[in-house]
Amino acid sequence: MSLGPYASFIVTSYTLVAAVVLLLIVWIAIDYRHQKERLRQLDASGVTRRSGRQATDIR
Numbered sequence: 629m630s631l632g633p634y635a636s637f638i639v640t641s642y643t644l645v646a647a648v649v650l651l652l653i654v655w656i657a658i659d660y661r662h663q664k665e666r667l668r669q670l671d672a673s674g675v676t677r678r679s680g681r682q683a684t685d686i687r
Contacts, residue, residue, distance in 0.1 A: 631638050
């Protein structure tokens with residue numbers, strides 16, 4: 629497969645896109661872990677979620 633005179637541009641573009649997508653996946657995974665840890669801390673401190681209440685608890 630010949631990419632012609634623009635081969636370096638095409639390869640560089642695909643490499644950068646792959647790097648950005650990989651970086652976003654890693655960032656989301658790290659943020660997910662931080663959010664889960666924060667929720668564990670809030671649950672341990674006694675903070676409850678509004679979605680966890682019964683319908684009769686609403687004021």
